[in-house]
Amino acid sequence: MDTPRLEMRGIAKEYFGNRVLKGVNLRVGPGEILSIVGENGAGKSTLMNILFGMPVIHNTGGFEGEILFDGAPISIRSPQQAVELGIGMVHQEFMLLPGFSITENIKLNRELTRPNLLSRLCGPKLEHLDMPAMRSDSRASLDRMGMSIDEMLPVAGLPVGHMQFVEIARELDKKKTRLLVLDEPTAVLTESEAQVLLNAMRSLAAQGISLIFITHRLDEVVQVSDGITVLRDGEQVADLSPRETSVGHLAELMVGRKLEAVGCDGCAPSPRTDQVLLRLEHLEVDMPGEMVKDLSLEVFQGEILGLGGLAGHGKVGVANGVMGMYPARGIMAIEGTPLPLGHTLEALRSGLAFVSEDRRGVGLLLEESIEMNVAAPAMQSQEKFLRKVGPRGFQFSIMDRRAMRRHAERFIEELDIRCTGPEQIVRRLSGGNQQKVCIAKALTLEPRILFVSEPTRGIDVGAKKIVLDLLVRLNREHGVTVVVTSSELAELRSICDRIAIVCEGRLEGILPPDASDRDFGLLMAGEKSHRGRDAEGPSHLSGSCGQGSGQGSKEESPCS
Secondary structure, three states, X not given: OOOOOEEEEEEEEEEOOEEEEEXXXXXXXXXXXXXXXXOOOOOHHHHHHHHHOOHHHHOOOOOEEEEEEOOEEEOOOOHHHHHHHOEEEEOOOOOOOOOOEHHHHHOOOXXXXXXXXXXHHHOHHHOEEOHHHHHHHHHHHHHHOOOOOOOOOEOXXXXXXHHHHHHHHHHHOOOOOOEEEEEOOOOOOXXXXXXXXXXXXXXXXHOOOEEEEXXXXXXXXXXXXXXXXXXXXXXXXXXXXXXXXXXXXXXXXXXXXXXXXXXXOOOOOOOOOOOEEEEEEEEEEOOOOOOEEEEEEEEEOOOEEEEEOOOOOOHHHHHHHHOOOOOEEEEXXXXXXXXXXXXHHHHHHOOEEEEOOOHHXXXXXXXXXXXXXXXXXXXXXXXXXXXXXXXXXXXXXXXXXXXHHHXXXXXXXXXXXXXXXXXXXXXXXXXXXXXXXXHHHHHHOOOOEEEEEOOOOOOOHHHHHHHHHHHHHHHHHHOOEEEEEOOOHHHHHHHOOEEEEEEOOEEEXXXXXXXXXXXXXXXXXXXXXXXXXXXXXXHHHHOOOOOOOOOOOOOOOOOO
């Protein structure tokens, strides 16, 4: 039998009395793809942090167990040691320098230089950066990922999907990598983009590189893996091959119970009406990598509207522009009343709320508690969780800590946020639980219109059902109008009344959720406009892009 590329034996880890790993064993051979699946908090990221020598492990008492690499025992005390051994890792949370360009991030600490007159006299430390060679290497890595984005763009302001590709491209650029760990690499990618990445993973495995693939997309696990390890509450509950399991079986092993389909049994029918609640006309948003270039759209009272499309075509930019996260131009009106673009506080006061796709960069106060994160926006915009003190005429407001805590405890239970309590610092939560805090924060505003961007990114299959069911209940039982932006078409189809596809910064068309894959594919590829709506095209592709309900002739459609 070939010597395994990596073995981890009896790995155990404890954080402040909480045992998060309980004797886990892993084995991956040369050129194999091992997938690790489990709910948020199951111990997946902790296990990989141990392998990669992350400081948080050694600063909290180290770990128990043994690690062998190519048959030899190793002790990795830092990420630099891991890299020198040939271990690369793409982390769930981005490790990019926003002030640097894409090329500079890809080549960081591996810069290429060229001599000059000064360096010949005084030594190689004075050599110039060889930017043409660095750009060429970076371009090659991005091309392997199917990314056409300019390699000299600054990372600051890039959408999260593009940041994910940059992270992976950086690891692909390392020539001596023998083991590559991918922690949720497809969470922010569309199905087609994820397929590009899966193909790249197979190519790397064929070259002898071993891969550890951590994901909540179980269909990808079954599709690409040589072996699958299932973790639950820090314990190793199964080791399987893809031939002996299925997506449903894996999901049940992960959560320890049978999962029902997403839905809202017993809920009232959709409260959608023909009344236009939100109107956008000629919206333009300057969001790097997700530019919106003239989009008109109507959102009906009480509906769940999906926004889909390929990464980089503008779907993520819509909510960010409406909520004032990036410069925006155009006309926005709620029930016919104009609302200025670019004013976040005014949007919140007008009944809009937003769950950002960038939870760490935008969505959370990482060093604050769960209860503070949940309450802060409502406190600022609606004066919730405040109480008046002092004599009449000299009163001032102070935070009502008791009310904040009760409110946070309710959401912790309702959303199943895995934590030690409402006072826990958000940075110490897993990625999926951080996402749940973002959702609780938005719901605290009791919005009329809730914009949710990539709501289940980095969330396991059990938590995904909780979140999607919650959105449906908010819509059905409380009449909240929901606009969901997602890279997963199946997710949009499961809960939306209509799905709008954005292509090249414009609204390409609107389809019902039961439309065919072919119809959605044509819109995402921009084929409706390019084909001029020939006789072969399905009739409902020409539904009014800007008007939402199919009014107007094909020739008058603004998406032409």
